[in-house]
Amino acid sequence: MKNKKIIQDVLEDCNISEVSPSDTLDDLGFDSLSSINLMSIMSNDYDIEIDPEEIEKLITLEDLDNFISNKLNNSD
Amino acid sequence: MIKFVKISTALGSIIESNSDIEIKVGWSAEEILNKTGINQRFISNEIETAEGLALKSYKKIEETENIKDIDLIISVSNTPSILFPSIAHYVYHNSEITDAKIIGINAGCTGYLDCLSIVLDMFENNRSEKALILTADTYSKYIPISQRSTRTLFSDGASSTLLEKSDDGFKRNKSVNTTLKGSFNKLLMNTNNNIEMDGPGVLHFGISKVINEINSLIDCEDSVDIFPHQAGKIMLETLSKKIKGDHIFYQNYENFGNLVSTSIPNLLEHKFKDLNTSKKILLSGFGVGLSHHSALLKK
Numbered sequence: 001m002k003n004k005k006i007i008q009d010v011l012e013d014c015n016i017s018e019v020s021p022s023d024t025l026d027d028l029g030f031d032s033l034s035s036i037n038l039m040s041i042m043s044n045d046y047d048i049e050i051d052p053e054e055i056e057k058l059i060t061l062e063d064l065d066n067f068i069s070n071k072l073n074n075s076d
Numbered sequence: 077m078i079k080f081v082k083i084s085t086a087l088g089s090i091i092e093s094n095s096d097i098e099i100k101v102g103w104s105a106e107e108i109l110n111k112t113g114i115n116q117r118f119i120s121n122e123i124e125t126a127e128g129l130a131l132k133s134y135k136k137i138e139e140t141e142n143i144k145d146i147d148l149i150i151s152v153s154n155t156p157s158i159l160f161p162s163i164a165h166y167v168y169h170n171s172e173i174t175d176a177k178i179i180g181i182n183a184g185c186t187g188y189l190d191c192l193s194i195v196l197d198m199f200e201n202n203r204s205e206k207a208l209i210l211t212a213d214t215y216s217k218y219i220p221i222s223q224r225s226t227r228t229l230f231s232d233g234a235s236s237t238l239l240e241k242s243d244d245g246f247k248r249n250k251s252v253n254t255t256l257k258g259s260f261n262k263l264l265m266n267t268n269n270n271i272e273m274d275g276p277g278v279l280h281f282g283i284s285k286v287i288n289e290i291n292s293l294i295d296c297e298d299s300v301d302i303f304p305h306q307a308g309k310i311m312l313e314t315l316s317k318k319i320k321g322d323h324i325f326y327q328n329y330e331n332f333g334n335l336v337s338t339s340i341p342n343l344l345e346h347k348f349k350d351l352n353t354s355k356k357i358l359l360s361g362f363g364v365g366l367s368h369h370s371a372l373l374k375k
Contacts, residue, residue, distance in 0.1 A: 012110070033111055033225050035276040040310045043283050044317050052276035 003068040007061070010037045021062035028061060042068075048075050077199055078192075078373070079245035080352065081238040083345040084136035085338060086129045087118035088214070088232035101224035112228050113309025117333035119216045120232040125157035126212035127166045129234035134167050134210065137236045143173055143208075146238070150179045150194055151210040152187030152337050154265065154364060155218060163212050167236075177204070184263065184364025185305045187211055187337030188237075189253075189371055192359065196248050196371075199241045209237040211337040218271045226273045229308050231333035235341035246357065246373035252289045256281055259366040281366045282311050287318045290360055293372050298322055300372070301354040303347070305361045306332065306339040323358075326350075337361070 001007065001021060008016050014028050025034075035055045042048040048071050058064050093116045094105035101108065109115065120129065130151065137143065151164035158166065162180020177198075183190050191209040198204035212234035219227045262277040294300050299322060304315055306329035316325045328343055335342050340359055344351050351357065360370035 013107070031225070032275045036279050036310055039276060039279055039283065040314055044314055049283055050280075052274075052280050055276065 001061070001065050003065050003072075006038075006041055006068055007064060009041055010034050012037070016061075019061060021060065021065065023061050024059055025061065025064060030064075042071060046072065046075060048072070077241060077243075077245050077247045078196060079240045079242035080344065080348075081240050082137055082141055083235060083237045083341050083348060084133045085233055085235045085342050085345055086132035086136070087332075087335070088120035088124060088129070088216070090119040090121055092117050092119050097221070097228070100221045101228060103224060108228055111225075113330055114228065114333045115330050117228075117231040118233055120214045124214065124232070126153050126155055126214050126234065127157060127163050129214070129232070130163045130210045130212035130236070131167050131170055133234045133236040134171060134208070137208070137238050138172065141238055143171065143238075146173045146176050146206050146208050148177045148179075148195065148198055148204040148207040149173065149210065150181065150191040150207065151212065152181050152183050152191050153212045154182060154184050154336065155213045155215060157214075163210055167210055173208075183337065183367070185307065185336055185339070186253075186361035186363065186365065186367045186369035188340045189359055189361040189369035192371065193251065193253070193369070195239055205241045207239045209239065209341070211235045211341060213336040213338065215271055215336060218265060218269055220270065223270075225275060226271065229334045231335050233335045233338045233342065235338045235345070237341050244375070246375055249372045249374045250293050251369070251371040252293055253367075253369045254285070254289065255365045255367045256285055262366050263364050278363070278366065279311060279314070282307070282362060283314060283318075286360075286362045286368045287315060289368055290315070290358070290370055291318075291320050293370055294319070294321060294323070294358060297356065297372070299324070300356050300358050301350060302326065302358045302360065303340055303343050303351075305363065306334055306343060307363065308334055336363070
């Protein structure tokens, strides 16, 4: 996983070293507060604005990881 | 032009700590604190209403101030227990005020600014000399405890603000009042009388619109005392980080939760000395609508 720290901060209630990239976000407890955490971290730490509708399309942990990578790469 | 004479509040009488609700919401007290940043909230009991709390806050004004010559009363609420007449009418009929224009409006977290804007207009047009703003809400009555991410954020309460037209008061310098098209259902009372909030949608509104609009108001200013709506931890952290310049950013949500339109007057009441010694203040409300109303006031 490329964005372990961000994902661990977003999914604060689960230990991401113990989960698989194919696990669904629903199963990992990703909820509206997780979306808020992700938007806040990306805005405050990387100055990247995320539309919550984009987050709703993500299914697995791997999707989330790739999504974050794309956002970080596009902001360079 | 406008002088804050006195602000008083009356909050829900049940002080609810995180440990009081941890079993009901399914988060530990520590998790509630980490997620919301809130230590406790004030919840109305069965007989406390928005009208009753507004009247209770007003009576504290009546105890010490000359209220006979109040000529304008404006109230704001999303959750009156009586749909009409308004809370302003309710307080008027239960007060010693004898002859005032009465206005009741329906707004959420921008409500204090909406009322203040009307008072400023009335003062500037010589239609009022002394005004009372009432804010009151009891959101908790409309949020089931199972809706934990919303229920843990809000408190119930009311405020009264006595304002006078005064040459040594604040003058309105700039303001912004906007609503995001297409956001009607992001924070609303649904047809089952439950309050629903799309938290990510509201935060996105804050990041994409409110912050930019606030920055446009104060980009040429230094040392502004900023009194923002106490929306919650993440929104306020983001605001304080993104607002440009060297300003004082007041907050007290940790011990009060989100009091809707009462959050700004509650903050002003607790920082009343700072308010009256300040030369430049920004009051900023944002939420239901989704609307944003901020005003830069200067002496």
